[in-house]
Amino acid sequence: xxxxxxxxxxxxxxxxxxxxxxxxxxxxxxxxxxxxxxxxxxxxxxxxxxxxxxxxxxxxxxxxxxxxxxxxxxxxxxxxxxxxxxxxxxxxxxxxxxxxxxxxxxxxxxxxxxxxxxxxxxxxxxxxxxxxxxxxxxxxxxxxxxxxxxxxxxxxxxxxxxxxxxxxxxxxxxxxxxxxxxxxxxxxxxxxxxxxxxxxxxxxxxxxxxxxxxxxxxxxxxxxxxxxxxxxxxxxxxxxxxxxxxxxxxxxxxxxxxxxxxxxxxxxxxxxxxxxxxxxxxxxxxxxxxxxxxxxxxxxxxxxxxxxxxxxxxxxxxxxxxxxxxxxxxxxxxxxxxxxxxxxxxxxxxxxxxxxxxxxxxxxxxx
Numbered sequence: 001x002x003x004x005x006x007x008x009x010x011x012x013x014x015x016x017x018x019x020x021x022x023x024x025x026x027x028x029x030x031x032x033x034x035x036x037x038x039x040x041x042x043x044x045x046x047x048x049x050x051x052x053x054x055x056x057x058x059x060x061x062x063x064x065x066x067x068x069x070x071x072x073x074x075x076x077x078x079x080x081x082x083x084x085x086x087x088x089x090x091x092x093x094x095x096x097x098x099x100x101x102x103x104x105x106x107x108x109x110x111x112x113x114x115x116x117x118x119x120x121x122x123x124x125x126x127x128x129x130x131x132x133x134x135x136x137x138x139x140x141x142x143x144x145x146x147x148x149x150x151x152x153x154x155x156x157x158x159x160x161x162x163x164x165x166x167x168x169x170x171x172x173x174x175x176x177x178x179x180x181x182x183x184x185x186x187x188x189x190x191x192x193x194x195x196x197x198x199x200x201x202x203x204x205x206x207x208x209x210x211x212x213x214x215x216x217x218x219x220x221x222x223x224x225x226x227x228x229x230x231x232x233x234x235x236x237x238x239x240x241x242x243x244x245x246x247x248x249x250x251x252x253x254x255x256x257x258x259x260x261x262x263x264x265x266x267x268x269x270x271x272x273x274x275x276x277x278x279x280x281x282x283x284x285x286x287x288x289x290x291x292x293x294x295x296x297x298x299x300x301x302x303x304x305x306x307x308x309x310x311x312x313x314x315x316x317x318x319x320x321x322x323x324x325x326x327x328x329x330x331x332x333x334x335x336x337x338x339x340x341x342x343x344x345x346x347x348x349x350x351x352x353x354x355x356x357x358x359x360x361x362x363x364x365x366x367x
Contacts, residue, residue, distance in 0.1 A: 009033060011111035012065065018115045022135040024052040026067060027191060027202055035195045041135035044077065047188040047333075051139040053078055058131075063114070065107040086110045156328040157304060159185065159258050163193035165304065166228065166256065169311040170196065175225035182212035182235035185264035188333050190230050198228075210238025213255060217242060220251040226315070229255045233284050234263045240290065246320040247295030254314040255296075255322040257287055260329035268333055274347035276354040291322035298322040 009032050016023050022041040023033050027048075033040050042049030044056065056062065056079040063084045064077070077083070084101045087093050093102040103110055170177045176197040181190045183203055190200075201219065203211040213236065216229040236257055246253055267280040291298035297317060299310045307325060314321040 011108045011115070013037060013039070015063075015111045015115045016132070019118065020129040020132050021063075022055050022132045024055055027187075029066065030191060030202070031198055031200045034197050035139075036197070038136060039132050040139060041132075042139040043191060045191075047191045049139060049192065051135060051141075054138065055135045056081065065111070156260075156302065156326050157307060158328045158331050159189040159260070160193050160331060161304070162256070162258065162307065162325055162327060163189040163230075164195075165307055165311070166230070167194050167196045167198075169308070169315070170198065170226065170228065177226040177228045178219060178223050179228045179230060180212040180215040180219065182229075182231040183207065183209045184232040184235055185260075185268075185333055186230050186232040186235065186258045189258065194230075209235045211235070213239050213242040213246070216253045216255070217245045217249065217251060220246075220253050221249070227251070227253045229253055231255065231257055232264065233257055233259045233261065233282055233287065236287065237282070237284075241294075243291055243294040243296055243320070243322065251320055252318045253320050254311075254317075255291070255320070257322065257324045258327050259284060259287060259324050260327040262329055264329065264333075267329075271351035272344040272347045274350040274354075276351050276358055287324040288322060291324070296320045296322050298324065300324040300326070302326045 012023065013033060015021075016039040021039065023037070023039050024041050024044045025032060026044055030043055041055040042052035044052040056077055059079055059081045061082045061084065062077065062079070063086065065086045067077075067085070067087075082100045083098055084103060085093065085096045085098075086103045086105060086107060087096075088104065088106045090104060093104060096102050105113075176199060178201065179190065179194065179198045180201045181187055187202070201215055212229045212231040216227050220227045236255075243255070245251075246255070261284060262277075262282055263280040267277045270277055270280070286300055288298035288300035297319060298321065299306075299313070301307045301310050301323060307323070310323045314323065
């Protein structure tokens with residue numbers, strides 16, 4: 001399910017129930033189907049969940065709603081299955097080279113029609129329902145396993161643990177938050193680990209750094225729910241002055257900064273190709289102090305206890321609030337669905353060796 005599936009949550013859920021089929025989502029469709037839906041099997045892609053990739057690997061037929069040639073597209077979906085692609089855009093359907101059956105229509109109306117025409121005839125039996133339930137159970141098991149990711153008191157907060165803490169803090173009563181997400185490793189941490197009943201606003205395919213804070217400023221005035229912004233330190237630097245916009249408009253936005261002191265995605269892209277890190281380090285200073293200079297309430301945290309307290313304060317502040325979270329810069333953004341390619345493992349080991357050799361030389365540490 002992609003961006004075209006937004007607004008058709010009920011209809012797609014009913015179709016899945018009628019067919020006894022599991023549902024996986026792409027990044028643009030993340031949040032369309034609640035994570036606790038009985039047929040949800042996770043998010044697809046290298047930043048997503050292993051359960052979703054396994055579901056597509058085992059599928060015979062896949063109905064894709066609103067996926068496009070940019071980002072998580074039909075020809076990128078793993079598995080040897082028959083593809084039925086649904087889209088209201090005839091141009092995208094014309095370019096759907098993999099689709100065995102392109103269907104022109106909106107996600108809502110097409111899902112309704114398929115449910116009416118196939119649901120009664122399908123009458124999912126034990127095998128189909130068992131497959132859907134097994135895939136959902138696999139997804140839940142993945143969530144439970146990841147929920148035990150430790151952060152030692154003596155070490156910086158792991159970005160994955162930060163994302164899961166956000167999920168915990170915004171779970172339960174009240175409306176689901178609207179989450180704007182910036183580009184970089186923060187995208188991965190949020191996509192994979194911030195589970196629950198959130199609605200997400202992304203810039204797809206890692207397209208635009210500095211997106212999240214301006215997006216929150218645009219959306220918050222009309223939002224009837226909490227607005228949470230997840231941004232890396234590099235992404236914040238691109239549009240730092242937009243913090244002043246939040247302050248001037250007094251918008252109740254909580255900005256959480258994944259502050260690892262570097263352009264993390266650039267660093268790991270270099271390293272998996274075998275090159276030592278170069279030019280990715282940032283000199284941030286205290287980003288909470290910078291936010292206060294723009295007129296925001298802000299706090300810098302280095303422990304999970306401090307993070308939990310800051311999130312409690314932010315939830316009741318009802319004004320712009322920035323939390324500068326000092327994160328571990330060494331958590332590896334490994335692919336979700338399969339083991340990394342051998343070339344990436346070898347490249348990463350080679351890069352670490354080159355970095356160690358560089359650091360051993362007088363004045364050789366790269367920062």
